Amino acid sequence: MSNFWSSMAKRAQPYVPGEQVNDSHILKLNTNENPYPPSPNALQAMKRSADATIRLYPSPTTDDLREVIAEQHDVNKDSVFVGNGSDEVLAFAFMAFFEPLERIRFPKITYSFYPVYATLFDIPYEEVPLQEDFTINPEDYFDAEGGVIFPNPNAPTGIFLELDAIETIAQKNPNKVVIIDEAYIDFAPESFSARLKNYNNVLLIQTLSKSRALAGLRVGYAIGHPSLINGLTRMKDSFNSYTIDRVAINAATAAIKDTSYTQEITKKIVHTRSWVTKQLQELSFDVLPSQTNFVCATHATIDAKTLYEQLKKHSILIRHFNQDPIDSYIRITIGTREEMSRFISALTEIIRSA
Amino acid sequence: MSNFWSSMAKRAQPYVPGEQVNDSHILKLNTNENPYPPSPNALQAMKRSADATIRLYPSPTTDDLREVIAEQHDVNKDSVFVGNGSDEVLAFAFMAFFEPLERIRFPKITYSFYPVYATLFDIPYEEVPLQEDFTINPEDYFDAEGGVIFPNPNAPTGIFLELDAIETIAQKNPNKVVIIDEAYIDFAPESFSARLKNYNNVLLIQTLSKSRALAGLRVGYAIGHPSLINGLTRMKDSFNSYTIDRVAINAATAAIKDTSYTQEITKKIVHTRSWVTKQLQELSFDVLPSQTNFVCATHATIDAKTLYEQLKKHSILIRHFNQDPIDSYIRITIGTREEMSRFISALTEIIRSA
Numbered sequence: 167m168s169n170f171w172s173s174m175a176k177r178a179q180p181y182v183p184g185e186q187v188n189d190s191h192i193l194k195l196n197t198n199e200n201p202y203p204p205s206p207n208a209l210q211a212m213k214r215s216a217d218a219t220i221r222l223y224p225s226p227t228t229d230d231l232r233e234v235i236a237e238q239h240d241v242n243k244d245s246v247f248v249g250n251g252s253d254e255v256l257a258f259a260f261m262a263f264f265e266p267l268e269r270i271r272f273p274k275i276t277y278s279f280y281p282v283y284a285t286l287f288d289i290p291y292e293e294v295p296l297q298e299d300f301t302i303n304p305e306d307y308f309d310a311e312g313g314v315i316f317p318n319p320n321a322p323t324g325i326f327l328e329l330d331a332i333e334t335i336a337q338k339n340p341n342k343v344v345i346i347d348e349a350y351i352d353f354a355p356e357s358f359s360a361r362l363k364n365y366n367n368v369l370l371i372q373t374l375s376k377s378r379a380l381a382g383l384r385v386g387y388a389i390g391h392p393s394l395i396n397g398l399t400r401m402k403d404s405f406n407s408y409t410i411d412r413v414a415i416n417a418a419t420a421a422i423k424d425t426s427y428t429q430e431i432t433k434k435i436v437h438t439r440s441w442v443t444k445q446l447q448e449l450s451f452d453v454l455p456s457q458t459n460f461v462c463a464t465h466a467t468i469d470a471k472t473l474y475e476q477l478k479k480h481s482i483l484i485r486h487f488n489q490d491p492i493d494s495y496i497r498i499t500i501g502t503r504e505e506m507s508r509f510i511s512a513l514t515e516i517i518r519s520a
Numbered sequence: 521m522s523n524f525w526s527s528m529a530k531r532a533q534p535y536v537p538g539e540q541v542n543d544s545h546i547l548k549l550n551t552n553e554n555p556y557p558p559s560p561n562a563l564q565a566m567k568r569s570a571d572a573t574i575r576l577y578p579s580p581t582t583d584d585l586r587e588v589i590a591e592q593h594d595v596n597k598d599s600v601f602v603g604n605g606s607d608e609v610l611a612f613a614f615m616a617f618f619e620p621l622e623r624i625r626f627p628k629i630t631y632s633f634y635p636v637y638a639t640l641f642d643i644p645y646e647e648v649p650l651q652e653d654f655t656i657n658p659e660d661y662f663d664a665e666g667g668v669i670f671p672n673p674n675a676p677t678g679i680f681l682e683l684d685a686i687e688t689i690a691q692k693n694p695n696k697v698v699i700i701d702e703a704y705i706d707f708a709p710e711s712f713s714a715r716l717k718n719y720n721n722v723l724l725i726q727t728l729s730k731s732r733a734l735a736g737l738r739v740g741y742a743i744g745h746p747s748l749i750n751g752l753t754r755m756k757d758s759f760n761s762y763t764i765d766r767v768a769i770n771a772a773t774a775a776i777k778d779t780s781y782t783q784e785i786t787k788k789i790v791h792t793r794s795w796v797t798k799q800l801q802e803l804s805f806d807v808l809p810s811q812t813n814f815v816c817a818t819h820a821t822i823d824a825k826t827l828y829e830q831l832k833k834h835s836i837l838i839r840h841f842n843q844d845p846i847d848s849y850i851r852i853t854i855g856t857r858e859e860m861s862r863f864i865s866a867l868t869e870i871i872r873s874a
Contacts, residue, residue, distance in 0.1 A: 168747035168748070168750070168751060169695065170617055170695075170696075170697050170720075170721060170747060170748060170751065171616060171617070171747075171751045171754075172615065172616055172617055172618060172619045172751075173619060173620075174615050174616070174641075174755075175615070175616040175617070175751045175754055175755065178754045178755065178758045179758070180753075180754050180757030180758045181757055181758065181761060182757075183577070183580050183761040183762070186576070186577055186578075186579055186580060194576070197577055199575055199576050199577065200575050201575075202575065203571075203572035203574075203575055204572075204574060204575060208574075209570050209571065209572075209574070210570075212566075212569070212570035212574070212767065213567055213570045215566070216563050216566035216567045216570070217557075217563065218557035218558075218563075219736065220557075220558060220562075220563070220566070220733075220734060220735075220736040220737055220771075221553055221554050221555075221556065221557055221558060221733040221734065221735060221736065222540070222548070222553050222735055222736050223537070223540055223551055223553065223729070223735045223736060224540075224735075224736050224738070225540055226537050226540060250604060250760060250763055251760060251762065253759075253760040253761060253762075254759070254760045254763070257759045257760060261526065261528050261529065262525060262526055262528070262529040263524055263525070263526055263529070264526060265526045265527060266527075282758050283758070283759075285758070286755075286758040286759065287528075341523065341524075342524075343524050366524075367524060375577070379574075379575040380574060380575065381574075381575060381576055381577045382573065382574040382575065382576050382577060382578050382765055382766035382767075383574055383765045383766070383767070384578070384762060384763070384764075384765045393522035393524065393525075394522070394524060396522070397522060397524065397525045397526075397529045399534075400525075400529055400532045400534050401528075401529065401532065401640075403532075403534030403535055403536075404532045404533070404534045404535065404636050404637070404639070404640040405607075405608070405611045405637075405640065406604060406605060406607040406608045406611060407535060407537040407607060408537070408605065408607075408738060409604055409605075409608070409738070409763075410738075411736055411737045411738045411765065411767070411768055412736035412737070413566065413736075413737070413765070413767045413768075414765055414767075417574075
């Protein structure tokens with residue numbers, strides 16, 4: 167704590183991201199990255215961007231990229247905002263739509279960045295417990311004083327909330343913004359985007375870091391009513407005119423256009439997820455029903471922290487959250503089938519020798 | 521104005537960046553970009569980054585890049601913070617070091633993003649008039665209630681403040697942070713960085729968008745006492761874990777290492793600046809003594825707005841600020857010698873036919 171820090175710097179409680187390692191021997195199943203490379207068209211676009219035009223500022227309005235995203239979601243460009251990863255979009259959304267002195271609501275078990283934003287911007291919040299089966303009860307989010315935010319599917323549970331339930335939450339908060347963080351939506355049954363036109367108070371947030379395999383490039387976006395998008399743009403333009411660089415704009419545009427490639431790798435991951443789930447169940451794990459690119463599981467006898475540590479000894483990184491009631495679970499990113507075979511083998515060995 | 525907006529979104533007064541155009545016939549002398557391509561090593565690093573590892577998150581701590589910057593400024597890595605362009609670094613600095621209810625000071629004529637940050641974060645500010653010759657009077661910045669920020673050289677005047685003067689400002693604000701925005705420092709006599717070790721309250725901010733010709737890549741950084749750097753890191757880690765993508769980290773590292781290339785193109789620009797200054801003076805302009813990659817000039821008889829509009833008709837973009845007392849000046853980025861010949865020819869024609 168330094169005397170030079172502002173009250174904001176003093177009260178901040180920074181987020182701790184999953185470990186990033188540069189050792190190719192380590193199997194990284196800890197930050198929900200895609201095991202496949204991005205679309206070859208995205209890699210081509212990256213290479214083509216490596217020229218002298220990089221001396222020029224990028225487009226502050228990212229029009230071409232927003233146009234492509236808009237087409238995909240059947241909305242107009244003025245319903246799309248692009249940011250430096252969905253984390254930056256979330257930060258701008260907390261700034262633009264949530265108010266100090268008005269309590270917002272989000273699940274007690276959820277993306278752990280939400281309380282970080284709320285603390286930074288001095289927004290009071292209520293962490294609503296999940297139900298016993300780790301699902302969200304829509305009624306718990308009716309008439310929220312300051313607004314609502316949750317991921318769908320939720321993280322780290324991986325559980326999907328039906329769109330009808332989201333509609334009731336939106337209807338029961340007509341004067342407040344309801345943010346649906348759809349980071350993992352491409353691995354789930356369906357996005358809320360087709361129903362978005364009926365709600366001027368719902369903001370969807372998506373990312374290119376998961377299904378598009380571009381975590382290293384930092385692109386996320388929001389879709390919603392133009393007045394919400396305008397609110398986000400006001401925040402960006404008061405913070406940093408250009409948050410997406412030229413390479414990222416070009417590669418993201420190519421990746422989003424290549425829907426068949428995204429579908430192909432997503433299908434593989436969903437298939438591997440089924441296989442991993444079955445293997446874990448055979449090893450006496452209880453596995454939450456995931457609609458994401460990770461699974462959350464608890465073992466009948468061995469505690470989660472021990473599993474995390476033992477797997478680390480096998481050069482396999484997974485994630486363990488030290489937070490009740492999820493602290494008995496481990497979260498495992500779905501890699502390729504080969505990677506998951508290595509994971510299951512290591513896990514089998516750990517359980518046998520326990 | 522939307523009912524869904526927070527008080528922050530309502531009070532925001534967004535920055536308006538210089539026009540970005542994609543037409544190669546237009547000569548862009550309006551946003552102080554470098555007319556030369558970046559270091560070939562940086563372009564190579566960009567190309568090499570276009571591979572499957574882009575599926576992985578970048579380093580949240582950007583250690584390798586910070587190490588290279590630290591070496592160049594003869595400080596430790598924990599004295600360096602890296603952000604998404606110097607604009608993002610500035611935003612985090614306003615958040616970390618300036619306080620609502622404590623009035624900060626900056627020049628009345630300066631980078632027009634400062635009042636935007638202050639308004640966004642509800643930080644009161646005093647705009648201190650420049651002296652008649654457009655220079656900063658150090659005494660005006662003694663005992664500032666909330667802190668001090670100004671660019672050196674200042675923008676859009678281009679005028680450099682001697683380092684002894686900065687030292688007195690730092691000494692007369694021992695309990696507040698003094699931020700020196702050195703965006704254009706490589707075109708000026710010397711950085712404050714060599715004197716930084718004597719001051720725990722001075723934060724220097726630099727960028728790769730100007731002398732390193734990488735505006736399209738979004739990398740800026742701060743150098744200062746580790747407790748100040750720690751304050752910035754707390755803000756970043758409460759906002760967006762990874763603000764610099766893999767390509768930008770790699771290219772920035774290569775660009776910073778290639779000091780001889782930076783010196784070579786900087787020397788050319790400084791040389792062209794002298795030539796342009798002389799040409800403008802011969803055309804009856806009064807030119808402020810610039811130590812940057814732009815010049816700020818006023819004509820004896822033709823007003824600045826007319827010159828801006830006439831040059832636009834010649835497909836040449838410059839910048840005009842509609843703000844007293846700089847509204848009679850135009851700001852012109854220094855391009856290549858060939859580009860500036862085209863500019864001077866067009867200007868000569870405009871003045872003759874006026």
